[in-house]
Amino acid sequence: MSLRIVVTVKYVPDATGDRHFAEDLTVDRDDVDGLLSELDEYAVEQALQIAAEADDAEITVLTVGPEDAKDALRKALSMGADKAVHVEDDDLHGTDAIGTSLVLAKAIEKAGYDLVVSGMASTDGTMGVLPALVAERLGVPQVTLLSEVSVADGVVKGRRDGDSASEQLEASLPAVVSVTDQSGEARYPSFKGIMAAKKKPVESWDLSDLRIEADEVGLAGSWTAVDSAAERPARTAGTIVKDEGEGGKQLAGFLAEHKFV
Amino acid sequence: MAEVLVYVDHVDGAVRKPTLELLTLARRIGEPVAVALGNGAADTAATLAEHGAVKVLTDDASEYADYLVVPKVDALQAAYEAVSPAAVLVPSSAEAKEIAARLALRIGAGVITDAVDIEAGDSGPVATQSVFAASYTTRTRVSKGTPVITVKPNSAAVEAAPAAGAVEALSVTFSAQATGTKVTGRTPRESTGRPELTEAAIVVSGGRGVNGAENFSVIEALADSLGAAVGASRAAVDAGWYPHTNQVGQTGKSVSPQLYIASGISGAIQHRAGMQTSKTIVAVNKDAEAPIFDLVDYGVVGDLFEVVPQLTEEIRTRKG
Numbered sequence: 379m380s381l382r383i384v385v386t387v388k389y390v391p392d393a394t395g396d397r398h399f400a401e402d403l404t405v406d407r408d409d410v411d412g413l414l415s416e417l418d419e420y421a422v423e424q425a426l427q428i429a430a431e432a433d434d435a436e437i438t439v440l441t442v443g444p445e446d447a448k449d450a451l452r453k454a455l456s457m458g459a460d461k462a463v464h465v466e467d468d469d470l471h472g473t474d475a476i477g478t479s480l481v482l483a484k485a486i487e488k489a490g491y492d493l494v495v496s497g498m499a500s501t502d503g504t505m506g507v508l509p510a511l512v513a514e515r516l517g518v519p520q521v522t523l524l525s526e527v528s529v530a531d532g533v534v535k536g537r538r539d540g541d542s543a544s545e546q547l548e549a550s551l552p553a554v555v556s557v558t559d560q561s562g563e564a565r566y567p568s569f570k571g572i573m574a575a576k577k578k579p580v581e582s583w584d585l586s587d588l589r590i591e592a593d594e595v596g597l598a599g600s601w602t603a604v605d606s607a608a609e610r611p612a613r614t615a616g617t618i619v620k621d622e623g624e625g626g627k628q629l630a631g632f633l634a635e636h637k638f639v
Numbered sequence: 640m641a642e643v644l645v646y647v648d649h650v651d652g653a654v655r656k657p658t659l660e661l662l663t664l665a666r667r668i669g670e671p672v673a674v675a676l677g678n679g680a681a682d683t684a685a686t687l688a689e690h691g692a693v694k695v696l697t698d699d700a701s702e703y704a705d706y707l708v709v710p711k712v713d714a715l716q717a718a719y720e721a722v723s724p725a726a727v728l729v730p731s732s733a734e735a736k737e738i739a740a741r742l743a744l745r746i747g748a749g750v751i752t753d754a755v756d757i758e759a760g761d762s763g764p765v766a767t768q769s770v771f772a773a774s775y776t777t778r779t780r781v782s783k784g785t786p787v788i789t790v791k792p793n794s795a796a797v798e799a800a801p802a803a804g805a806v807e808a809l810s811v812t813f814s815a816q817a818t819g820t821k822v823t824g825r826t827p828r829e830s831t832g833r834p835e836l837t838e839a840a841i842v843v844s845g846g847r848g849v850n851g852a853e854n855f856s857v858i859e860a861l862a863d864s865l866g867a868a869v870g871a872s873r874a875a876v877d878a879g880w881y882p883h884t885n886q887v888g889q890t891g892k893s894v895s896p897q898l899y900i901a902s903g904i905s906g907a908i909q910h911r912a913g914m915q916t917s918k919t920i921v922a923v924n925k926d927a928e929a930p931i932f933d934l935v936d937y938g939v940v941g942d943l944f945e946v947v948p949q950l951t952e953e954i955r956t957r958k959g
Contacts, residue, residue: 393889393908397771417890476744501889502771504912505752506733507740510708514741519819520708523733525883535823538707539884541732541835542650546824547707553820559890560883601749601783605765608776616920618932621941626949629921630957632937636919638841638865638898639957 381435381529384491385425386482386512387418387454389447390502397502399607402597404472405502407444414450417497419564422454424557425495426565428529436460438489442470442481448580455575456567463489467584472597475503479511481595484588486516493534494554498523509556519549525560641669641725644718646738647687647695648730652679654686656838657730657792662690664757664795668764669725671802672696674718674809676711677703681806688804690797696721696809707820708734712741714811719746721809724785726764728757731789732837739789748784755794755895755916764788772889772908773915792837793895828884836868836885841898842917844870844887845880846910848903848924848943852880857947858902864954870894870914872904888913902943906931923947 391397395410422439429435439454441447442465451462465485473481486494494516499506506523513520521527524536524547534553538545539560567575585592593599619628633639643665648655658673665671673692675683680697687695696718702710715738719727729739731753743750754766760780766788768777781787836842843865845858855869862869871881873888887894889912899917904910906922906929914920915934922931927940939946 393772393912397774399775399777403777474749475740476749479744498890504889504893505736505740507736507750507752510737511740511744514712514744514816517816519816520737521820522708522737540734540828541837541884542828544826544828545707545822547820548823549820601743601747601781602751603780603782605778605780607770610769610774610776613934613936616932616935616937618927618935618938618940620927621939621946623945624949625923625939625941625946626951627953629923629937629939629946629950630953632921633898633954634957636898638919639954 381429381432382490382492383425383429383435383437384486384489384494385421385437385439385454385459386494386496386508387421387439387441387450388415388500389413389441389443389450390415390500393501402472403604403607404597407446412446412449414453415497415501417499417501417559420557420559420561421495421497422457422459423564424527424561426458427562428493428527432529438463440482440485440489441465442478442485451580452575453567455578456571457565458571461578462580464580464582465584465588466582469585469592469596472600473595474600474602475505475507475511476601477595477599479508479515481588481590482508482512483515484590485583486512488583488588492551493529496554496556498556498558509554513554516554519553521547521549521553522556524555524557527555527557527561642672642722643669644715644722644724644727645671645673645692646715646727646729646735647673647675647683648732648735649675649679649683652682654683656797657790659690659797660792660795661728661730661790662687662692663798664790665728666691666800667757668759672722672724674715676714684804684806688802689799691800691802692804693802695804695806697806698809698811700811702813702817705822706818707822708737708741709819710813710817711738712745713814713817714809715742716745717811718809719785726786726788729787729789731791736789739787743787746784748787749781750787751779751781752789754788754790757788757790769916772912791893791895833862834866834868836870836887837892837894839868840896841865841867842870842887842894842896843867843900843902844872844904845875845902846872846904847874849875849880855881857944861900861947861951864951864958872910901931902947904931905929906934
């Protein structure tokens with residue numbers, strides 16, 4: 379029986395660029411290059427490894443975002459995912475985490491799934507709540523923040539490293555998994571993979587395909603509201619000294635002056 | 640006065656510091672009612688009462704340890720229904736954020752994560768967040784339902800404020816999903832005796848410049864002289880020199896201590912995202928051009944193997 383894996387990915391503004399807010403206090407996407415969220419590459423990688431262990435598996439990579447978000451799908455396809463779904467709709471602009479979880483859950487159901495694999499968080503919002511929200515919506519187990527994951531005989535197992543303990547987890551499929559950057563280095567797409575990706579199917583769905591009303595998502599449908607976004611004032615230039623043999627003592631003096639010693 | 644639910648993060652009854660910080664913030668918007676779950680739940684009451692909890696709702700069912708996240712969501716939902724609070728405050732640990740999000744969805748409310756401050760506003764609590772590697776500060780409200788807000792460690796001072804802290808048993812009916820994810824094993828992390836990274840008032844971190852696992856003893860010695868936690872950059876963790884649980888950065892932990900000392904860390908965006916909200920930043924690096932020096936209050940351009948041991952020695956001398 380085929381194992382249907384859906385990997386959720388996000389197209390995010392490049393963190394090495396200058397990220398800004400637009401006038402409506404949503405993320406300004408025009409001003410900065412986007413790319414596949416680095417943490418989602420680990421999700422794609424683990425999906426590929428799980429699929430390789432299965433008798434028969436199919437990986438669908440799913441994203442919700444503007445036209446450019448197709449770049450994130452292409453990257454995942456070039457790594458080896460089989461097909462892609464792009465949910466795009468003007469009414470999605472400004473959707474918050476709760477709204478995004480609705481869109482993802484409906485799209486995952488429409489695509490059909492046994493296993494959902496996500497990154498631990500996006501590298502822009504860094505909330506880390508979507509896998510849990512999607513599991514809540516789908517009514518299936520969440521097996522999240524895994525540094526190791528495996529699937530066999532309809533059961534997903536994994537290791538979750540918390541602050542005070544490392545836990546071994548287990549759940550029956552269908553389930554939602556999220557993986558950390560400790561799960562295993564993501565592969566680079568090969569030239570062959572990049573060429574093959576161009577021929578792989580990318581479906582486009584809008585809100586009506588998912589039977590979602592416009593007022594359930596977008597800025598208007600958000601359950602949170604950003605009142606203001608202010609650029610943090612540049613730090614005032616600090617004192618910088620060159621070590622001429624007394625650097626450690628000078629630093630100790632600074633720490634004492636500021637009551638840390 | 641409106642009640643505010645505070646989710647208690649504790650280990651076998653020992654309340655962790657971020658929860659005490661939450662009680663300070665909760666008192667700005669109402670009367671704190673704490674919810675403590677699992678083994679030792681009732682043992683938290685005295686500490687919570689000292690810090691302002693008027694009531695402590697407890698349940699020590701084994702489900703909280705045997706299954707992941709959902710039993711705690713069920714319990715928090717039961718508390719929410721029993722109390723009808725004005726807001727729900729939760730620490731920003733990875734697990735607590737998941738609990739907060741699922742609760743918010745169930746009760747039809749917006750969720751805000753990683754607040755660094757909370758104030759009372761005309762239409763409910765207003766949360767301050769620090770975003771895009773701390774390059775922006777936003778003020779955000781929940782516009783639908785009872786605000787569910789997670790708060791980063793070190794966002795408020797712990798203040799004593801004695802209150803009744805009356806313990807009440809919380810009656811919880813577990814949902815069908817509660818037993819979905821089994822915890823089949825648990826290995827407690829070995830204690831280093833140092834403070835927990837995200838909670839520490841001082842963090843001393845090492846990076847690529849430390850150049851080897853064995854050399855981290857230089858960083859640890861400085862940390863111990865200051866009673867600090869030890870952090871590491873991604874480069875140091877990826878090289879296998881220090882455990883991932885100590886990684887500070889975008890894909891590791893986000894810290895916001897009173898003092899952050901970066902040694903042998905250049906200050907790539909990945910790292911800055913995790914430490915830029917630190918109150919005072921100090922760096923030691925050989926490379927005068929390292930981007931970390933753009934952030935510092937005090938920087939020493941020099942060899943960390945010269946500067947750090949001298950600093951450690953000087954601190955020990957001054958402390959006598």
